[in-house]
Amino acid sequence: MAAGPARRLAERTHAMRTSATTLTEPTREIPIRHTADVVVCxxxxxxxxxxxAAARRGADTLLLERYGCLGGLATGGLVLVLPSFEDSGRPIIGGIGLETRTRLVEAGASVCRGGADAAFFDPEALKWLSQHMVRESGARILHHVWIASAHVEGQRVRAAIVESKAGRFAVAGRVFIDxxxxxxxxxxAGASFEASTQQIGLPFRLCHVDVARWKQAAADDRAAVGEAIQAAARRAGFEGWLGLEAMPTPDGLVWCNNMLCDRDGLSPEDLSYVETAGRDAIRRIVTELRATVPGFERAWLVDTASQVGVRRSRRLIGEYVMGDEDTAQFDRRFDDAVGRGNDFRQQGIAFDFPYRALVPREVDGLLVAGRCVSCSHEALEPIREIHNCxxxxEAAGTAAALSLRLGCPVRDVPIASLQADLRGAGVVL
Ligand SMILES: Cc1cc2nc3c(=O)[nH]c(=O)nc-3n(C[C@H](O)[C@H](O)[C@H](O)COP(=O)(O)OP(=O)(O)OC[C@H]3O[C@@H](n4cnc5c(N)ncnc54)[C@H](O)[C@@H]3O)c2cc1C
Known part of the structure; x- marks a missing residue:
C-alpha cells in the first residue's frame, strides 16, 4: 500500500486514540426479546x-447474524473455493459439509476443478442454500443483530446482548455457540483467548476476461505471465499476493483472491483502511491488468467483497489448544475426536478436531466453532478453511443438542454418545 495514505491513516488513528476520553454508560434495563435452547452467534x-445440526436434533435453535445473508466469508467475503474433501483418496469431510457441496453441485452451482476434488461455487447459490438448510432444519434466523456483549451469571453465559436498529436487547438461551x-x-463472556493477524484481503471478481488467450499466454511462458500479474499487483498497491482463478462459467469470470495488507481485523480504523484503500487498489489493478496481461484487455470489475477478508483475529484458549504438531502430520488422532479436517496446501495431512478445542476453560454454557476455535497461530492456517469450519x-451444534437432551453441561457431554450421533449423520471420524 502507498506509504502516504498509510502514514496519514496512522496519524489520524493516533490522534483519535490520544484525544479519546472515557465516559460511564448509565445502567439500564434491556428487554429479552428472544429466547431459544441453542443460540448460534x-x-x-x-x-x-x-x-x-442442533435444530435437526430437535433443539429450538436461533441463529444470529449481523449482516443480511448467511455464509460469512464464503459468500459476503467472496471466498469461492472449497478445498478437497478427501485426503489421498480417503474421505475426510462428510456430514453437513458434504451435503452442502452435493446440493450445490446438483443445483449446477458448484463445479470441481481439474482432476482434484476441490470445487468452485457460486456465492449467491450458497447464500440461498445456507438459509434454506437452516430454515428446513427448523432453526430460526435473526439478521441485523450485532453481538455486542454477553450476560454471564457465575461462570455461565445466560444471554447474548445485541445492538440493532430496534436498540439494544438480550437473546437468552441455554447453550450458546460462538x-x-x-x-x-x-x-x-470472559474466556481466555489469543489474537494474531495475517494479511487481510478483499476478494473481487472480473468478467469479460478472454480466458483462452490468458491460459495460452501462460502455457507459452508461465513465469512471464505470473510475474506480469504480481508486478501489476505491486504497482496497484497490493502489499501481498494476488491470485487469479478462471471460474468455470462461460462468461470469462475470474475470481481474484488476494492479500492486501497486514492490519488488525478487530480494529474499526484498520478495517476501514483496508476496505477503502483496497477498493482504490482494485480500481488500479483493473487498469494494470488490462494494459499488461494477455486476455485481460476487456476485463470488467463485477464486484468487490461486501465482507472484508479477515483471515485471523481472536482464537480461543480452550480445554485443548490445537498446535502445529496436531495439524502438520498424517493421521493425528484424538480419543475425543468430533470430526476430521485436512490441509488445503497438501495431501497427506489429515487431523482430528478434539472436542476439547471447542470448549472454553472458564466459561460454561458455551461452545466455539470455526476460525476462532482453540488452536495456535500456525495450526489455524489449515483449520480455518470453509470445509473444516x-x-x-456440526460438532458444536450436535453437542449442544445432546447436552440439552441429557441435561448435562456442554463440557460434560459423553464423548462416545456424541461420536455415535455424529457418525450416524455421516461425519467422518
Ligand atoms: C481472503 C480470504 C481467502 C480465503 N480463501 C479460502 C479458500 O480459498 N478456501 C477456503 O476454504 N477458505 C478460504 N478462506 C478461509 C475461510 O473463508 C474462512 O476462514 C471461513 O469462512 C471461516 O468460517 P467461519 O464460519 O468460522 O467464520 P466467517 O466466515 O468469518 O463467518 C462469521 C460470521 O459471523 C458474523 N459475525 C461476526 N461477528 C458478529 C457479531 N458480533 N454479531 C453478529 N454476527 C457476527 C459474520 O458476519 C459472519 O457471517 C479465505 C479467507 C479469506 C479472508
Whole structure:
C-alpha cells in the first residue's frame, strides 16, 4: 500500500486514540426479546452447520447474524473455493459439509476443478442454500443483530446482548455457540483467548476476461505471465499476493483472491483502511491488468467483497489448544475426536478436531466453532478453511443438542454418545 495514505491513516488513528476520553454508560434495563435452547452467534459456514445440526436434533435453535445473508466469508467475503474433501483418496469431510457441496453441485452451482476434488461455487447459490438448510432444519434466523456483549451469571453465559436498529436487547438461551469468526461472544463472556493477524484481503471478481488467450499466454511462458500479474499487483498497491482463478462459467469470470495488507481485523480504523484503500487498489489493478496481461484487455470489475477478508483475529484458549504438531502430520488422532479436517496446501495431512478445542476453560454454557476455535497461530492456517469450519460447526451444534437432551453441561457431554450421533449423520471420524 502507498506509504502516504498509510502514514496519514496512522496519524489520524493516533490522534483519535490520544484525544479519546472515557465516559460511564448509565445502567439500564434491556428487554429479552428472544429466547431459544441453542443460540448460534454468527452465520458463516461454522454457524450455519451448528444451527442445522442442533435444530435437526430437535433443539429450538436461533441463529444470529449481523449482516443480511448467511455464509460469512464464503459468500459476503467472496471466498469461492472449497478445498478437497478427501485426503489421498480417503474421505475426510462428510456430514453437513458434504451435503452442502452435493446440493450445490446438483443445483449446477458448484463445479470441481481439474482432476482434484476441490470445487468452485457460486456465492449467491450458497447464500440461498445456507438459509434454506437452516430454515428446513427448523432453526430460526435473526439478521441485523450485532453481538455486542454477553450476560454471564457465575461462570455461565445466560444471554447474548445485541445492538440493532430496534436498540439494544438480550437473546437468552441455554447453550450458546460462538461462530463469529472473531470470538466476539467468548471475549465478552470472559474466556481466555489469543489474537494474531495475517494479511487481510478483499476478494473481487472480473468478467469479460478472454480466458483462452490468458491460459495460452501462460502455457507459452508461465513465469512471464505470473510475474506480469504480481508486478501489476505491486504497482496497484497490493502489499501481498494476488491470485487469479478462471471460474468455470462461460462468461470469462475470474475470481481474484488476494492479500492486501497486514492490519488488525478487530480494529474499526484498520478495517476501514483496508476496505477503502483496497477498493482504490482494485480500481488500479483493473487498469494494470488490462494494459499488461494477455486476455485481460476487456476485463470488467463485477464486484468487490461486501465482507472484508479477515483471515485471523481472536482464537480461543480452550480445554485443548490445537498446535502445529496436531495439524502438520498424517493421521493425528484424538480419543475425543468430533470430526476430521485436512490441509488445503497438501495431501497427506489429515487431523482430528478434539472436542476439547471447542470448549472454553472458564466459561460454561458455551461452545466455539470455526476460525476462532482453540488452536495456535500456525495450526489455524489449515483449520480455518470453509470445509473444516462446517465440520466444527456440526460438532458444536450436535453437542449442544445432546447436552440439552441429557441435561448435562456442554463440557460434560459423553464423548462416545456424541461420536455415535455424529457418525450416524455421516461425519467422518
Ligand atoms: C481472503 C480470504 C481467502 C480465503 N480463501 C479460502 C479458500 O480459498 N478456501 C477456503 O476454504 N477458505 C478460504 N478462506 C478461509 C475461510 O473463508 C474462512 O476462514 C471461513 O469462512 C471461516 O468460517 P467461519 O464460519 O468460522 O467464520 P466467517 O466466515 O468469518 O463467518 C462469521 C460470521 O459471523 C458474523 N459475525 C461476526 N461477528 C458478529 C457479531 N458480533 N454479531 C453478529 N454476527 C457476527 C459474520 O458476519 C459472519 O457471517 C479465505 C479467507 C479469506 C479472508
Amino acid at each position: 454468527g452465520g458463516g459456514p461454522a454457524g450455519v452447520a451448528a444451527a442445522v 461462530c463469529t469468526g472473531d470470538g466476539d461472544l467468548f471475549a465478552a 462446517w465440520v466444527m460447526g
